[in-house]
Amino acid sequence: MNRLMSRIVYVATMLCLSWSFFAKPLYCVSWFPLGPYGGDARSFGIDPHNPQHLYLGTATGWLYDSHDGGATWSRLSQISKRNDLVLDHILADPRYPRRLVVGAWCVDRVDGGLFFSDDGGRTWVDQRQMHGQSVRSLVRSASNPDILIAGTLQGVFRSVDDGKQWQQISPEGSSEIHEIESLAVDPMDPQIIYAGTWHLPWKTVDGGVHWRSIKEGIIEDSDVFSILIDPKRPEIIYASACSGIYKSTDSGVQFKGGVTLNKKQGIPSSARRTRKLMQDPQHLETVYAGTTEGLFRTLDGGVQWDRMTGPDVIVNDIFVDPRNPNHILLATDRGGILSSDDFAASFHATNAGFSTRQVSAYAADPRNPALVYVGVVNDKTTGGVFQSKDGGVHWQQQSDGLGGRDVFSLTTTDDHVLLAGTAHGIFRLQDGLWIESGTLKVSPMVQTRSLHHARVPVVHPEPSTSQLDGLVYALVPDDFTIYAGTSQGLLRSTDDGLGWTPVNSLRMIEARFLAARRSTLLVADLRQIALSADSGEHWSAVPMPPGLTQVAAVALDDHNGLWVGGREGIFYSTDKGTMWRSLRDLTINQVDGIYFDPIADRILLTTSDSTVVFSVRLPDYKVTYWDTGWKLRFARPVGDYILAATLFDGMVIQPKMVDSSVVDANTGQSNKGK
16 A cells, blocks of 8 residues: 555656756645546646647636647646636637636626636636626637637627737627637638527628627527637627527528428537537538537438437547547536547547546445545436545546436445445445445434434334435444434444434434444534543533534544534534633635544544644644645545645545645644754
8 A cells, every 4th residue: 555655646746846856846736637538627728839739628717728739638727726617718819828727607696707728727817807797608719810709698708919908899788699609710710700699690791880680590599609600711600599400501591401401410409509619621521519418420421320329428528639530529517528549430548647526425445455445426327425445546437326316425335335425325336336235223202303312112013124215414323333424314233324313312303423433433514513431322411612603523532532524614622612722823715524533543634714634633623634636525545645635626635745834733833844
């Protein structure tokens, strides 16, 4: 294990040392990303001088690049250090390929902008005039590279000086030309611009002075997601909408296509959203359509379409290698990057180095620290559970039987049984297949609504059985018992998860947070905390720490310590919650990761507000901290190192390349170098 970790650290160190010759030390990420690889990929950008050099945009503000045509990827930078920016458009200047412009938007609000880089994407400047605009489309004129056109929720904007100044060229306050989802510029005349909105397309032939609707032949209220102009015959235009794919041979005067024609062409009517149209640069009659139900291809300019992938592939962008059209890449939801080298006849994942996985759960084998598991959310059948036999260096999906369920908790038993908590019950891994984790035995005593209420008997004299269908927040082992914190209360299993019994002595409807240590249990919902010293037979209410409005994490240590974290910070008590203390001179907020490491006798703390892992040494409460370079969900020890789950970018590992800063929580003095 140590030899393996040394190898990881060596690789990370060499990467940082090599980067230091070409960039400031700021660019050296201090913790090394490990995957599991895959997740949501949004858009491609191409180095116009070298199609082997590609850029990749994500929905978390990160920009990746590849120097081998998409076979492997590396993180380049995060735009404005924000994880809420969707990067759907990346353009490289054909004259100065290290000059990049990225269009960004946010999912949950009107925000985003245009960002420019002059050093190949390492550093970025927010364009002042477009700051806060939700940029949904972005194109550069092929005949005049100084002209950039951006589409936002507000309208169409143009720059004639390579992005320095911008002017709105659609009518301000227009009730029609807004929410610009797609743009295209005539390859021979930059004054001719096509704009696709959430409600039909528009066209200008004089640079935006006048606009006219070009909806003839298109079904009303069609969102226009992509517009493609033939580079040799610009009168030929393809447009994709929620009602189908349309084609015009007269510069948009009349369109043909739509739902009825698509049925005949092979694209099902249910594949409403064709997010991307891409032409083969060497065979212009060959056009690809990336839809929410797979990739389609036409070889005859749209007469006949054939599906090239399964319907479960959601395509966000398409890259066709201009030098080798057999080489095609797809940026997809959940599955990351798919690659084909046989003209789209088959695809395989090429996600090495790329991860936008949201890791939500972790478990390690109690006898083999190199055997670890993680659970992810929001990735459907491409997610679930991943296993690593080498401490996180390589991952293999192990999700058969989960049915695409999100995994919120994991644990392993002493008999090496792996359990997974999902939004719909508990699953048990058996012979490589996940099966529902047995029956829930309900005793003749129901739970009440508060810790302060009395137990209420029910009329049924015998226990009943049912299948748990609630959300399982936590799975925690203690000796030969497994406890489950669920939306239906606290459960226990004494047979490695084959069957579960409610802990009726705990009068708490929802057990969100759970810690167990040597027959002591600490359980909480958002605003209540309960403690048991006898494996859940009896409980006492624990007062909330003063000032804490909502619980986000709990833990127990081996020194009778209770730990509770939340928005207002971290609190600990050594007297069963009678008095709560804060770590002196350590002020942190949004604490949502607390873990007791019994081998090192320390508490590991993470907060979604920062990129720091804090280690609190016990029993003297001295604090060691590492800046990981990533915002984190939680941290866990693996041998002599720490693995941490990022918010949206998979797992990272601690490379011991530099000394950590050490702070005495009681004195506030640095202990570095002592």
